[in-house]
Amino acid sequence: MDRIKTEELSGAEIVIRCLQAEGVDVVFGYPGGAVLWIYDELFKQDKVRHVLVRHEQGAAHAADGYSRSSHKVGVCLVTSGPGLTNAVTGIATAYMDSIPMVIISGQVPTHAIGEDAFQECDTVGITRPCVKHNFLVRDVKDLAMTMKKAFHIATTGRPGPVLVDIPKDITVNKCEFVYPETVSMRSYNPVKKGHAGQIKKAVQLLLEAERPMIYSGGGVVLSNSSAQLIELVKRTGFPITNTLMGLGAYPATDEQFLGMLGMHGTYEANMAMQHCDVLIAIGARFDDRVIGNPAHFAQNPRKIIHIDIDPSSISKRVKVDVPIVGNIPDVLDDFLKLIKESKTKNIASWWKQIGEWRGKDCLKYDRKSKIIKPQFVLEKLYEVTGGDAFITSDVGQHQMWAAQFYKFEKPRRWINSGGLGTMGFGLPAAMGAQMANPGATVACVTGESSIQMCLQELSTCKQYRLPIKIINLNNKYMGMVRQWQQFFHGNRYSESYMDALPDFVKLAEGYGHSGLLIDKPADVEPALRETFKRKKDLVFLDFLTDQAENVYPMIPGGKGITEMILSEDL
Amino acid sequence: MRHIISILVENEAGALSRISNMFSARGYNIESLTVAPTEDASMSRMTVVSVGSDEIIEKITKQLNKLVEVVKVVDLSEAEHIERELMLIKVRAGVKEREDVKRMADIFRGRVIDVSDSTYTIELTGDGAKLDAFIQALDQSTILETVRTGASGIGRGNRILRV
Numbered sequence: 148m149d150r151i152k153t154e155e156l157s158g159a160e161i162v163i164r165c166l167q168a169e170g171v172d173v174v175f176g177y178p179g180g181a182v183l184w185i186y187d188e189l190f191k192q193d194k195v196r197h198v199l200v201r202h203e204q205g206a207a208h209a210a211d212g213y214s215r216s217s218h219k220v221g222v223c224l225v226t227s228g229p230g231l232t233n234a235v236t237g238i239a240t241a242y243m244d245s246i247p248m249v250i251i252s253g254q255v256p257t258h259a260i261g262e263d264a265f266q267e268c269d270t271v272g273i274t275r276p277c278v279k280h281n282f283l284v285r286d287v288k289d290l291a292m293t294m295k296k297a298f299h300i301a302t303t304g305r306p307g308p309v310l311v312d313i314p315k316d317i318t319v320n321k322c323e324f325v326y327p328e329t330v331s332m333r334s335y336n337p338v339k340k341g342h343a344g345q346i347k348k349a350v351q352l353l354l355e356a357e358r359p360m361i362y363s364g365g366g367v368v369l370s371n372s373s374a375q376l377i378e379l380v381k382r383t384g385f386p387i388t389n390t391l392m393g394l395g396a397y398p399a400t401d402e403q404f405l406g407m408l409g410m411h412g413t414y415e416a417n418m419a420m421q422h423c424d425v426l427i428a429i430g431a432r433f434d435d436r437v438i439g440n441p442a443h444f445a446q447n448p449r450k451i452i453h454i455d456i457d458p459s460s461i462s463k464r465v466k467v468d469v470p471i472v473g474n475i476p477d478v479l480d481d482f483l484k485l486i487k488e489s490k491t492k493n494i495a496s497w498w499k500q501i502g503e504w505r506g507k508d509c510l511k512y513d514r515k516s517k518i519i520k521p522q523f524v525l526e527k528l529y530e531v532t533g534g535d536a537f538i539t540s541d542v543g544q545h546q547m548w549a550a551q552f553y554k555f556e557k558p559r560r561w562i563n564s565g566g567l568g569t570m571g572f573g574l575p576a577a578m579g580a581q582m583a584n585p586g587a588t589v590a591c592v593t594g595e596s597s598i599q600m601c602l603q604e605l606s607t608c609k610q611y612r613l614p615i616k617i618i619n620l621n622n623k624y625m626g627m628v629r630q631w632q633q634f635f636h637g638n639r640y641s642e643s644y645m646d647a648l649p650d651f652v653k654l655a656e657g658y659g660h661s662g663l664l665i666d667k668p669a670d671v672e673p674a675l676r677e678t679f680k681r682k683k684d685l686v687f688l689d690f691l692t693d694q695a696e697n698v699y700p701m702i703p704g705g706k707g708i709t710e711m712i713l714s715e716d717l
Numbered sequence: 718m719r720h721i722i723s724i725l726v727e728n729e730a731g732a733l734s735r736i737s738n739m740f741s742a743r744g745y746n747i748e749s750l751t752v753a754p755t756e757d758a759s760m761s762r763m764t765v766v767s768v769g770s771d772e773i774i775e776k777i778t779k780q781l782n783k784l785v786e787v788v789k790v791v792d793l794s795e796a797e798h799i800e801r802e803l804m805l806i807k808v809r810a811g812v813k814e815r816e817d818v819k820r821m822a823d824i825f826r827g828r829v830i831d832v833s834d835s836t837y838t839i840e841l842t843g844d845g846a847k848l849d850a851f852i853q854a855l856d857q858s859t860i861l862e863t864v865r866t867g868a869s870g871i872g873r874g875n876r877i878l879r880v
Binding site (some may be wrong): 271277300457458 | 726734759772783786
């Protein structure tokens with residue numbers, strides 16, 4: 148019998164070997180005491196690149212953006228204590244949007260755990276509610292298998308971040324290293340195939356539908372099933388809407404696309420959601436920003452089919468009639484086989500109704516304004532980049548305008564924090580997207596408030612020559628907070644105005660980049676054109692926009708999906 | 718409605734907090750929770766008693782199943798099952814009270830497991846209602862201390878929860 152040749156390696160070496168075995172090419176991180184041995188091993192090899200961020204939140208967001216833009220696992224490496232706690236916002240962000248990530252955190256040596264050692268924190272306890280799973284490695288012999296499990300859990304079923312906490316002594320201790328080829332866990336076996344009977348029932352409903360509606364979310368993007376979704380929409384001729392997380396899964400310029408739905412979704416998408424007779428939800432979760440008040444949504448009778456890999460997402464806020472638990476591409480393949488043989492009903496009158504709703508032109512804004520309208524900037528950004536850029540965003544009005552006005556044609560091009568709504572996400576996520584897609588056009592749509600939350604990463608961008616284009620929609624307000632205060636708090640703009648803003652142009656220059664201030668509508672397009680010609684430089688575009696502009700349509704919190712405020716109402 | 722949920726979970730550090738965390742994070746209620754290893758030492762069996770509508774209980778079982786370390790989940794109250802709880806109760810039992818207390822313990826099939834000059838400690842097993850009834854039946858002023866394990870449950874007949 149052949150003996151498999153094994154070797155004695157230190158825990159730190161094992162960590163790096165595991166990353167190499169998983170095909171990880173980039174790790175985003177920040178060194179510190181507890182991870183010094185791991186950094187030492189990183190230094191000695193050249194397969195895994197390390198990107199040194201300026202704050203651990205940036206490391207987590209960058210790993211996240213890397214994953215979202217590439218379908219690979221995002222990896223970040225932080226030290227114990229504050230290193231980890233700084234990363235928590237980024238981990239929670241990834242968790243809410245089901246992004247496959249592996250976080251490696253250093254921990255104080257095993258013998259010091261629980262003794263309030265320097266830079267000690269209960270990492271496993273702190274992160275437990277915001278990871279798919281986490282591990283504390285107590286023996287170097289378990290390290291390789293734990294790493295294998297971490298990658299396995301992060302990428303299978305409903306994806307999510309998995310954390311591996313490694314005490315410092317474990318990184319020094321040695322054992323034989325064999326990277327396991329497979330992993331089997333009796334407690335973790337995500338389903339793949341959907342239930343055939345349920346799929347048959349669902350297809351039957353679709354064939355009988357007179358007012359059908361397809362509603363798809365982030366699950367389609369995460370499971371790479373955009374092609375099957377497009378095929379389903381084309382073969383049935385049904386209207387489709389995407390959630391904020393699902394944008395790009397269906398090409399936005401196609402006629403059957405009704406735009407995004409939800410709190411700031413289009414009039415036609417929200418009306419069609421409420422008035423359809425058969426709704427098929429694919430990788431979406433009926434959350435509060437999507438269907439508003441579930442009781443209002445339930446007022447109209449309709450049959451609901453829900454495809455999701457996570458059973459706990461089904462019938463959580465909205466009771467569904469045909470639940471299908473399974474991997475979306477597998478389930479949609481089964482759908483397509485069955486639909487091929489049968490024909491759907493003529494839905495011309497439904498399309499006529501939708502056409503009337505579309506006639507509202509709910510995204511209209513004042514195009515003759517002398518002040519720069521933020522919507523105008525995004526329209527021009529779309530034109531200038533040909534709809535083909537990776538667009539990351541922060542959180543607030545600019546995020547909604549980007550979702551409404553940038554027509555995403557492909558999945559994984561729209562990268563934003565949908566679930567947790569993390570300001571500060573945009574810039575580090577853009578770094579991740581640029582690392583995953585060297586040479587591609589990456590722009591970060593942000594606002595003067597959000598950008599300041601992870602501004603320090605401009606320094607990282609310089610170090611790694613990341614030519615991100617920053618589109619700063621500067622209205623000197625936390626725009627979305629101001630909008631809510633205008634609508635629901637009697638125009639009392641409590642703490643939402645930012646005085647003493649930095650000179651963003653000088654700031655960009657201070658970090659070694661270039662910046663440009665744009666304050667006239669006529670300058671918007673030329674500035675964008677010039678900027679996107681500069682393939683090697685980070686350019687910070689500071690657009691001074693209309694301070695009073697609001698995002699329309701808007702469903703006020705707690706209201707029904709059709710109770711929209713439209714721009715014309717005011 | 719009161720539900721009794723049985724959970725088989727990997728016997729790993731932190732598994733218990735993962736489960737109790739899920740309940741508190743999502744606002745589900747826990748009336749009682751018991752946990753101990755099974756005949757297979759790599760696995761623990763947990764019994765959670767929770768109160769909620771059928772919908773809530775369904776959400777709870779789905780969320781439990783989602784936890785990576787949870788192997789199996791069953792809502793025992795969906796079908797015939799047995800549940801038992803153990804109580805240790807220390808009561809004042811001086812010369813005056815001794816006989817009454819002993820008689821009451823006998824009626825409830827309790828056992829006196831520790832005796833001192835002035836106290837009896839009684840062990841009593843049953844469902845929660847029986848333990849409540851015993852407490853009610855005692856002279857309240859004699860009760861010095863009670864400790865209850867919370868319910869453990871098992872399906873009747875051929876209803877078996879194992880891997």
